[in-house]
Amino acid sequence: MSVVEAPAGRPTLENETEAEADVPHVRIAIVGTGFAGLGLAIRLKEQGIEDFVLIERADDVGGTWQANTYPGCQCDVPSHLYSFSFAPNPGWTRTYSRQPEIWQYLRDVAAEHDLRPHIRFGHELTEAAWDDERGRWSVETSRGDWTAQLLVDATGPLSHPSVPRIRGMGSFKGTMFHSAEWNHDHDLAGERVAVIGTGASAIQLVPQIAGRVGRMHVFQRTAPWILPHSDRPTTRVERLLYRKLPLVQKVVRSTVYWTRESYALGFIKHPKFMTGAEKIAALHLRRQVSDPGLRARLKPKFRLGCKRVLLSNTWYPALTRPNVELVTEAIAAIRGNTIHLADGTQREVDTIIFGTGFHVTDPPSAQIVRGRDGRTFAECMHSGIQAYLGATVEGLPNYFKLIGPNTGLGHNSMVYMIESHLNYVMDALRVMDEQGIAEFEVRPDAMAAYNAQIQSKLPGTVFMSGCASWYLDAEGRNVTLWPDFTFRFRHRTRRFDTRAYTLRRAADVRAPAPAPVA
Numbered sequence: 001m002s003v004v005e006a007p008a009g010r011p012t013l014e015n016e017t018e019a020e021a022d023v024p025h026v027r028i029a030i031v032g033t034g035f036a037g038l039g040l041a042i043r044l045k046e047q048g049i050e051d052f053v054l055i056e057r058a059d060d061v062g063g064t065w066q067a068n069t070y071p072g073c074q075c076d077v078p079s080h081l082y083s084f085s086f087a088p089n090p091g092w093t094r095t096y097s098r099q100p101e102i103w104q105y106l107r108d109v110a111a112e113h114d115l116r117p118h119i120r121f122g123h124e125l126t127e128a129a130w131d132d133e134r135g136r137w138s139v140e141t142s143r144g145d146w147t148a149q150l151l152v153d154a155t156g157p158l159s160h161p162s163v164p165r166i167r168g169m170g171s172f173k174g175t176m177f178h179s180a181e182w183n184h185d186h187d188l189a190g191e192r193v194a195v196i197g198t199g200a201s202a203i204q205l206v207p208q209i210a211g212r213v214g215r216m217h218v219f220q221r222t223a224p225w226i227l228p229h230s231d232r233p234t235t236r237v238e239r240l241l242y243r244k245l246p247l248v249q250k251v252v253r254s255t256v257y258w259t260r261e262s263y264a265l266g267f268i269k270h271p272k273f274m275t276g277a278e279k280i281a282a283l284h285l286r287r288q289v290s291d292p293g294l295r296a297r298l299k300p301k302f303r304l305g306c307k308r309v310l311l312s313n314t315w316y317p318a319l320t321r322p323n324v325e326l327v328t329e330a331i332a333a334i335r336g337n338t339i340h341l342a343d344g345t346q347r348e349v350d351t352i353i354f355g356t357g358f359h360v361t362d363p364p365s366a367q368i369v370r371g372r373d374g375r376t377f378a379e380c381m382h383s384g385i386q387a388y389l390g391a392t393v394e395g396l397p398n399y400f401k402l403i404g405p406n407t408g409l410g411h412n413s414m415v416y417m418i419e420s421h422l423n424y425v426m427d428a429l430r431v432m433d434e435q436g437i438a439e440f441e442v443r444p445d446a447m448a449a450y451n452a453q454i455q456s457k458l459p460g461t462v463f464m465s466g467c468a469s470w471y472l473d474a475e476g477r478n479v480t481l482w483p484d485f486t487f488r489f490r491h492r493t494r495r496f497d498t499r500a501y502t503l504r505r506a507a508d509v510r511a512p513a514p515a516p517v518a
């Protein structure tokens with residue numbers, strides 16, 4: 001740790017311009033109201049900290065679970081674990097909840113903790129710039145600006161839909177939308193529909209709409225591994241038990257956590273342990289698809305776990321329906337309503353649905369968050385997007401990214417990782433208060449050493465066993481996943497480790513008086 005006095009002579013309230021004084025100041029500006037943003041807001045309120053604003057581009061809370069309304073959208077980690085540890089829900093009606101129920105859960109949590117007065121809906125962050133003279137962030141949104149001592153970027157790893165550029169797609173005459181921006185006004189009944197992609201969203205939505213559409217063409221680039229799904233409705237007795245005896249639900253949560261954590265042995269430590277799961281998946285395919293030709297095209301050609309493992313009992317049966325075609329030929333171009341394939345054949349369609357994932361390794365917020373010297377988050381990077389503990393970034397003082405680079409998981413709940421980050425942020429606030437720290441910035445050597453360690457662990461994992469996946473950036477670096485047990489991440493983030501930071505004392509910095517956000 002190195003502690004320096006903040007530069008004297010910084011402008012103070014007295015020499016602020018009138019326009020600057022009109023901009024409300026908060027201690028903490030949080031961008032995003034998914035699990036991460038809401039979770040942090042709750043932790044702040046628990047500590048009696050009310051001087052924060054939650055900036056949200058959408059018109060409601062929920063993040064992932066507000067945006068993804070496609071038919072069949074569901075979590076793939078059991079709900080007792082895929083929820084906040086501090087807000088258990090004894091009433092889950094399924095073991096793996098569907099989107100409406102998870103969304104409602106997050107809305108209830110926001111209401112119970114009275115978060116709405118802090119939230120500014122319909123406000124899209126357009127730029128956040130660190131003002132080095134004043135030692136604070138200038139936060140610009142589509143509908144109003146703030147200044148803030150701390151900026152917390154909780155914009156989510158899977159919140160910006162990615163649509164491939166296909167030659168001629170601008171000439172398409174029908175309807176096109178991404179699975180995360182489902183067009184509920186559009187009736188698919190009887191239509192000729194193309195679904196592009198066979199990832200987590202596509203395998204959920206295709207079985208839901210296959211019976212409704214006239215004809216469906218599912219475009220697959222790589223066949224995913226599919227395991228049988230153990231989802232089921234919960235019983236009334238279970239729900240009553242969890243309500244009356246919360247400890248039982250805690251035990252279930254803990255059992256789910258440790259069972260999932262044991263999968264890390266295969267994902268992270270010994271990829272050959274995946275052989276057992278591969279056999280189960282192969283049997284699942286054999287049982288559900290009798291046509292040997294179709295089965296061959298659905299057989300994955302990489303180690304299970306290299307791409308996200310998917311769960312479904314309905315995906316393969318949907319592909320065997322007479323009105324559904326699996327297309328493995330590459331798309332060459334779109335002209336009018338015709339999709340042209342590389343083998344010269346064509347498919348006429350009315351609607352194209354993109355199940356093509358998200359901008360994960362090139363998050364848009366990295367282009368609009370500007371740190372010291374005016375460089376963006378992306379420009380502060382030397383090789384691929386990275387952060388210290390997935391949270392703090394060299395060149396960006398007083399900035400946290402929640403579940404940033406290399407915090408993603410292939411085997412366990414992201415809410416666990418989010419709660420680990422919340423501990424880290426809360427401890428940073430404690431340290432700042434106790435030691436009179438006005439600014440922190442991760443040291444370049446600490447960030448470089450941390451990322452070198454992460455990258456050195458990745459080659460032995462199943463994620464790097466040879467497949468193209470959204471975990472990898474354009475250079476083939478895995479900037480997405482945490483390559484270890486999640487309890488090790490929890491341990492590393494339990495304290496704000498000041499030795500990794502340059503800290504500036506508050507001595508000469510006078511923060512403007514906070515304006516109420518409610």
Ligand SMILES: Cc1cc2nc3c(=O)[nH]c(=O)nc-3n(C[C@H](O)[C@H](O)[C@H](O)COP(=O)(O)OP(=O)(O)OC[C@H]3O[C@@H](n4cnc5c(N)ncnc54)[C@H](O)[C@@H]3O)c2cc1C
Pocket residue numbers: 031032033034035036037055056057058061062063064065068073074075076077082123124125126154155156157158159201402403412413414415
């Ligand atoms: C369909 C789907 C299913 C998933 N299932 C699981 C699962 O089963 N288990 C699991 O562990 N993980 C799952 N995930 C991953 C999931 O994203 C995380 O678990 C978690 O929901 C992330 O929460 P978050 O708050 O970090 O981000 P998000 O929930 O994505 O929230 C980010 C918020 O930031 C807002 N935002 C973004 N940019 C801006 C801007 N410029 N200005 C203002 N607001 C902005 C967005 O509108 C959004 O509300 C799933 C993801 C998807 C897409």
